[in-house]
Amino acid sequence: MVSSVLQWSIFMSIFSSICCLRRDYFITAEEHWWDYAPSKQNLITNDRTISDRLIQTTEYRIGSVYKKVKLKQFTDGSFRREIKPAPWMGYVGPTIKGETGDVLYVHFRNLASRPYGLHPHGVQYFKDSEGSLYMDGTSGRDKLDDTVPPGYTYTYRWSMLNTFAPTKDDENCVPVGYHPHVRSTKDIDTGVVGILLICKPGTLNPDNSRKDVDREFVLYADTVNETNSWLIDQSLNLCLNPQRCRQLFNQKNEAFITDTLMYSINGYIYGNLPDFPVYEGEKVAFYAMGLNLGLHVFGVQGQSFTFKRKRTHAVVFGIAWFQGLYMTTRNPGRWMIFCKVNYHFNRELYYRLSGMNTHCYSYCYNN
Ligand SMILES: *[C@@H]1O[C@H](CO)[C@@H](O)[C@H](O)[C@H]1NC(C)=O
Secondary structure (H helix, E strand, O other), rough: OHHHHHHHHHHHHHHHHHHHOOEEEEEEEEEEEOOOOOOOOOOOOOOOOOHHHHHHEEEEOOOOOOEEEEEEEEOOOOOOOEEOOOOOOOOOOOEEEEEEEOOOEEEEEEOOOOOOOOOOOEEEHHHHHHEEOOOOOOOHHHHHOOOOOOOOEEEEEOOOOHHHOOOOOOOOOEEEEOOOOOOOOHHHHHHOOOOEEEEEOOOEOOOOOEEOOOEEEEEEEEEEEEEHHHOOHHOOOOOOHHHHHHHHHHHHHHHHHHOOOOEEEEEEEEEEEOOOOOOOOOOOEEEEOOOOOOEEEEEOOOOOEOOOOEEOOOOOOOOEEEEEEEEOOOOOOOOEEOOOHHHHHHOHHHHOOOOOEEEEEEEEHHO
């Protein structure tokens, strides 16, 4: 009897230490001014013919600063202490993590000026936690998650069921994305995006970092169409001649719209992305995401990586595409991540993608 109680309590303590946590996340949506190129320069090449159009503000161009919405993470439900993101995160929202069997409680407070929700990919939810506005025949509580009005808070419950978990052939964690689904392309162009990570049991440390890698980075490549943002009206005011810009916008002037297309990584263009800090020999995971527009081909110079546990030198980012890329850093130096798409390359769009930098301190110190 005593021994079976003991066995049971041992079983329970092992069970509760390895399985099925409730994980709470506290996230706000807040409006802010975002600069895609804080240096105001093309830091990749000297050819400024295209980059000036995207960076410099003129009478008839907005430049590199836009009003956007950012997701911020807080320590608890008082929403007072922010968990500050690393500089390389750019405007990408917090990474939500859990292990197979866990249930995520995502407390979402909308502090922006219009409705947003949170819609996850790759986890299990019921109708009250889908975070997606469409004519699905639901009502009452099942409708409240679709859009959260300004000033309101809603708790989404997402389960990391076995049927959504990494398979034995996967890496230990599988990234997916989350974003609002009020009108998803506009919501995403407004900046409301983040990564959600589903891990095999026993992968995460108590502080949520992974036991099996040394560094984790988010790599969100997209062609952000700022004229499609919900907040374009405020950004138009930054033109030196706002009336002229408003006119071009209303006429759907092609050149004007093209100069608001930001070929960005984590919200930075032309090498303005802050370094991904890595030491030589570290195992690095990139949670790569493509969402709205275009195909992008991930390439990195001076390093090699694996994708789906296979060695490769290039990976295509599609639309609503989420994958893990793994790299053990060799060859110290500052290296560039960029888009290899021929069209982008030839049309100089390549230069609009931000530089990545595996930044090895040992090398820098030697310098
Ligand atoms: C960008 O958004 C504007 C406004 O919604 C739209 O007219 C234009 O076609 C979009 N451009 C691209 C390349 O999607």
